[in-house]
Amino acid sequence: MTAPQLVVHRDKELMALAAAARLITRIVDAQSARGTASVVLTGGRNGNALLAALASSPARDAVDWSRLDLWWGDERFLPEGDPERNVTQARDELLDAVPLDPARVHAMPASDGVDGDNAEAAAERYAAELAKAAGPGDHAGVPSFDVLLLGVGPDTHVASLFPELPGVRETSRTVVGVRGAPKPPPVRVSLTLPAIRAAREVWLLAAGEDKAEAVALALSGPGEIQAPASGAYGQQRTLWLLDRAAASKIPPEMYPPSSS
Numbered sequence: 441m442t443a444p445q446l447v448v449h450r451d452k453e454l455m456a457l458a459a460a461a462r463l464i465t466r467i468v469d470a471q472s473a474r475g476t477a478s479v480v481l482t483g484g485r486n487g488n489a490l491l492a493a494l495a496s497s498p499a500r501d502a503v504d505w506s507r508l509d510l511w512w513g514d515e516r517f518l519p520e521g522d523p524e525r526n527v528t529q530a531r532d533e534l535l536d537a538v539p540l541d542p543a544r545v546h547a548m549p550a551s552d553g554v555d556g557d558n559a560e561a562a563a564e565r566y567a568a569e570l571a572k573a574a575g576p577g578d579h580a581g582v583p584s585f586d587v588l589l590l591g592v593g594p595d596t597h598v599a600s601l602f603p604e605l606p607g608v609r610e611t612s613r614t615v616v617g618v619r620g621a622p623k624p625p626p627v628r629v630s631l632t633l634p635a636i637r638a639a640r641e642v643w644l645l646a647a648g649e650d651k652a653e654a655v656a657l658a659l660s661g662p663g664e665i666q667a668p669a670s671g672a673y674g675q676q677r678t679l680w681l682l683d684r685a686a687a688s689k690i691p692p693e694m695y696p697p698s699s700s
């Protein structure tokens with residue numbers, strides 16, 4: 441388990457810009473080292489703000505978009521093209537503006553696909569796609585993602601793993617169907633903590649006053665069942681990217697020495 445590293449930015453706008461710059465550099469480093477990179481995207485306002493900042497970054501095209509694998513940490517289980525789907529929002533914010541290899545954009549199944557409205561079957565399908573992409577040195581039957589992004593909910597949920605619900609308790613499967621999600625829509629598909637923890641780096645995004653309680657709780661170590669975000673960590677790095685409002689209730693001893 442890698443101890444969480446905290447970075448606090450002045451406000452959510454600057455956090456999105458800084459996180460986008462950080463992601464560009466991380467992808468460029470991975471591509472320089474291995475000729476490819478893989479990133480897991482997250483839904484939500486902070487995740488989408490990062491994608492929008494990346495789309496408008498002057499350094500955007502330092503990334504070789506044709507050699508980037510994109511996966512999702514979770515997805516709202518809705519028909520293809522539904523504006524509420526995370527992949528639809530990601531396309532609008534960034535993906536349609538950059539020359540990605542469509543074969544390397546791994547969207548989670550929609551509810552009108554081959555599995556129909558069976559979220560569990562859709563989850564199994566995505567787990568099989570992840571396992572097929574995993575290599576001999578990878579963990580948990582998923583690729584060693586360079587960066588796995590997670591927005592943090594006000595109840596400390598990450599992806600579609602909600603406190604006390606079955607998904608956060610999953611210890612072997614890499615992808616699960618979620619029903620009865622407290623955050624609409626109720627039916628989702630989500631990576632599990634074992635899959636999340638296979639990533640080289642896990643970056644948790646939280647901005648705004650409405651996240652201050654969740655951030656303080658998750659960092660105080662209550663356990664992942666009560667606070668799923670506290671169970672999200674990477675093999676090499678766990679990074680909390682915050683703004684001052686979201687960091688306003690963390691214990692003083694955890695507050696990083698400088699913030700921008």
Ligand SMILES: O=C(O)[C@H](O)[C@@H](O)[C@H](O)[C@H](O)COP(=O)(O)O
Pocket residue numbers: 482483484485486487514515516526590591592593594597598599600623
């Ligand atoms: O499908 C989703 O809704 C997201 O993946 C979810 O996990 C999101 O990241 C958090 O709820 C934070 O969302 P906000 O950034 O909008 O607060």
